[in-house]
Amino acid sequence: MAWKVGAALTAALTMGIAGSLPQDPSPQRAAWRAQYRAPEAIPFPENNPYSRAKAELGRRLFFDSILSGDRTRSCVSCHQPDLAWTDGRRRALGRAGGDLEFHTPSLFNLAWQDGRFGWDGKFRDLEAVAFGPISAPNNMNLGAEEAVARLAADPDYAAAFAGAFPEPGPAVTRERIEAALATFERLIVSAPAPFDRWIAGDERAITEAAKRGFDLFNGRANCAACHSGWSFSDGSFHDVGVGRGDDIGRGRFVPTSQALRYAFKTPGLREMRGRAAFMHDGSLDSLAMVIDLYDRGGIDRPSRSREIRPLNLSAAEKADLLAFLNTLNADTTLSVAVADLPADAPKP
Structure with missing residues (x-):
């Protein structure tokens, strides 16, 4: 069951389209952008409908x-x-x-x-x-x-x-x-963010650095393999090379699965400025540290997700990724x- 998104969200997302700059520089970016369009409804399950x-x-x-x-x-x-x-x-x-x-x-x-x-x-x-x-x-x-x-x-x-x-x-x-x-x-x-205005067509909503970061996120850095869609989560469980010892996550409940040992749920990436720590154990203090973790590829072990690998990003590429992630913070808290x-x- 779903309900229509209100006019306020639609207006916020379409604001500024008339002043748009030229089209995306590549068809690949245009295809990626289509995957992040804002939803038209908040879904509710049939066994617990909204009232x-x-x-x-x-x-x-x-x-x-x-x-x-x-x-x-x-x-x-x-x-x-x-x-x-x-x-x-x-x-x-x-x-x-x-x-x-x-x-x-x-x-x-x-x-x-x-x-x-x-x-x-x-x-x-x-x-x-x-x-x-x-x-x-x-x-x-x-x-x-x-x-x-x-x-x-x-x-x-x-x-x-x-x-x-x-x-x-x-x-x-x-x-x-x-x-x-x-x-x-x-x-x-989460309220509409600069990223949403860009997805809706306003080319001035985010910086060129953030656009390059978006390309990295969906391309070589492969972040979108897990952080997908409007909410930036696939809702699944992955070993990204963080847990250690008895901190085995989903593996506690599915002990026969090697892939789920040290696997934890993919969090959404919106509104991260209000979060003082990151990862399931709060072990990283900043988004820059999170990017460094993924650049290293985390702990190399049999359970590590096949999507995780060393990236060897340059300092400029890391800065572009961070610029992109910051566009997911709304104009209002x-x-x-x-x-x-x-x-x-x-x-x-």
Whole structure:
């Protein structure tokens, strides 16, 4: 199920086309650009369709500490809007202090991610993610049964659930908590960026260095093999040569697969300026360091993705790649769909 993107996004993406410069210098670049056109809709699954009441309930739950055992944490404790829906740390902070296992992933553009969720794919879909952190002892530390009982005992929440889920049965259930949170999270959409205006036809939207970086990204550097499409993620799992020792990612759940040993989910690349660290373990402090990692090819081992190899980029080429990646930051830090829940259909 999908909903139409609003007119504001369409206008933002087409702004400036009338002043466009000459065509792309090569047919190959034109073909690549066609793969990054902005979506016309936010997709929602058939078993959890959009409704405004459900989205508003999900937003309320996301920001409310009622879903933590001692009422001191909430989803927004780790996923802060002004930090690209991350937390500004290398790894998430545990309830008792100290680091959790992984770097907090951004929540941007989850509606376009298929397959399993989590750095190691432990969650079957977005709905299944919620009670991972909610019930984890060193995170929010609230069991599912207690969460349901706590919300059902709150008259305001009981009424909100009944309004969002008019179907027969108990108003508050674990499944309905999951559905509401996932509905809200699918509305967290990155705002249009200079890159989008360029894709829409405005040649002045990004620099010549960024255009060369785009060519590298899709060509010799081969970044698009994994970071593909508008959200810049194939939704899959790859060993890019980072994990070590027992940090084996997807291999923990598929031990018979050599290819999935040390494989972690491909993150999207939009709005990276708000992220203080990169990779699943937060081990790299800057995008320049990420580019250096891929230039080296990471750790050479049997499980390393066939798409990863030493690139031997020049300093100028690395600078062009960085210039391109910076065009994926929007002109505003607001995620438009979340800034004001619409009356009818969600829109980025």
